[in-house]
Amino acid sequence: xxxxxxxxxxxxxxxxxxxxxxxxxxxxxxxxxxxxxxxxxxxxxxxxxxxxxxxxxxxxxxxxxxxxxxxxxxxxxxxxxxxxxxxxxxxxxxxxxxxxxxxxxxxxxxxxxxxxxxxxxxxxxxxxxxxxxxxxxxxxxxxxxxxxxxxxxxxxxxxxxxxxxxxxxxxxxxxxxxxxxxxxxxxxxxxxxxxxxxxxxxxxxxxxxxxxxxxxxxxxxxxxxxxxxxxxxxxxxxxxxxxxxxxxxxxxxxxxxxxxxxxxxxxxxxxxxxxxxxxxxxxxxxxxxxxxxxxxxxxxxxxxxxxxxxxxxxxxxxxxxxxxxx
Numbered sequence: 472x473x474x475x476x477x478x479x480x481x482x483x484x485x486x487x488x489x490x491x492x493x494x495x496x497x498x499x500x501x502x503x504x505x506x507x508x509x510x511x512x513x514x515x516x517x518x519x520x521x522x523x524x525x526x527x528x529x530x531x532x533x534x535x536x537x538x539x540x541x542x543x544x545x546x547x548x549x550x551x552x553x554x555x556x557x558x559x560x561x562x563x564x565x566x567x568x569x570x571x572x573x574x575x576x577x578x579x580x581x582x583x584x585x586x587x588x589x590x591x592x593x594x595x596x597x598x599x600x601x602x603x604x605x606x607x608x609x610x611x612x613x614x615x616x617x618x619x620x621x622x623x624x625x626x627x628x629x630x631x632x633x634x635x636x637x638x639x640x641x642x643x644x645x646x647x648x649x650x651x652x653x654x655x656x657x658x659x660x661x662x663x664x665x666x667x668x669x670x671x672x673x674x675x676x677x678x679x680x681x682x683x684x685x686x687x688x689x690x691x692x693x694x695x696x697x698x699x700x701x702x703x704x705x706x707x708x709x710x711x712x713x714x715x716x717x718x719x720x721x722x723x724x725x726x727x728x729x730x731x732x733x734x735x736x737x738x739x740x741x742x743x744x745x746x747x748x749x750x751x752x753x754x755x756x757x758x759x760x761x762x763x764x765x766x767x768x769x770x771x772x773x774x775x776x777x778x779x780x781x782x783x784x785x786x787x788x789x790x791x792x793x794x795x796x797x
């Protein structure tokens with residue numbers, strides 16, 4: 472069986488068709504969201520009958536929950552479950568998609584890391600999350616964030632192939648695709664030097680203002696904060712772009728005024744190229760952490776703002792589904 476996404480880069484060879492026929496098939500699938508080959512009416516009926524036997528487009532199953540923020544759980548061919556979260560914004564949709572089954576980063580505040588890393592997702596499994604949801608809901612999803620299960624940069628080549636398809640076939644803007652990473656310094660250096668992927672938005676999952684706290688929260692991340700920020704100083708940015716610093720606020724761990732002051736000191740030389748996204752912790756019954764009080768959250772934000780550091784609070788839309796950060 473030949474699959475449109477799995478065999479994307481060898482499709483002409485595998486189907487043994489003229490190049491224009493491949494373009495027709497891709498246009499029906501990616502532009503018109505038609506996955507039934509019988510409905511691809513500018514393709515000869517005899518060819519459609521052949522394709523019906525040997526060719527398919529989608530490869531994932533799903534079930535759906537929620538309203539404003541919707542968690543999709545997909546099943547892979549080898550029986551594993553992966554998650555995507557669709558968030559309805561004021562005038563557009565954002566999709567957070569997974570790049571791995573499980574995760575090796577080991578963040579103590581995140582449920583996804585509990586079982587460890589099982590395997591990387593293929594580029595087709597990454598793209599299929601977007602493809603399936605856009606067809607199922609019949610909507611245009613403007614923004615993609617590689618922020619589901621897994622560390623995107625640990626699956627570098629499949630991340631790159633998936634991003635290529637999002638830009639070429641779905642015609643998404645580079646400005647609307649974000650790589651959210653725990654920032655292993657070796658991965659970040661590779662990203663910095665990749666002239667394709669470094670054109671996408673970058674978000675750093677920081678979560679601490681000192682190495683000791685960060686190591687306690689993210690024990691498997693390689694590299695110190697000093698090394699990380701040395702890379703960010705020279706990270707190439709497109710005009711009017713900034714690097715997002717993601718900071719999950721956890722009560723009695725990283726949310727004190729002292730933590731805020733330390734963060735200001737850490738970021739002060741990068742004010743011009745960063746913005747901070749504070750994420751109040753999404754509590755889980757199986758983890759020991761708590762969300763700070765609203766007053767502590769706003770106090771933390773004000774410390775950054777008064778030091779001219781751009782800072783917003785992301786009040787999660789995924790809470791009802793246990794689909795938010797954590």
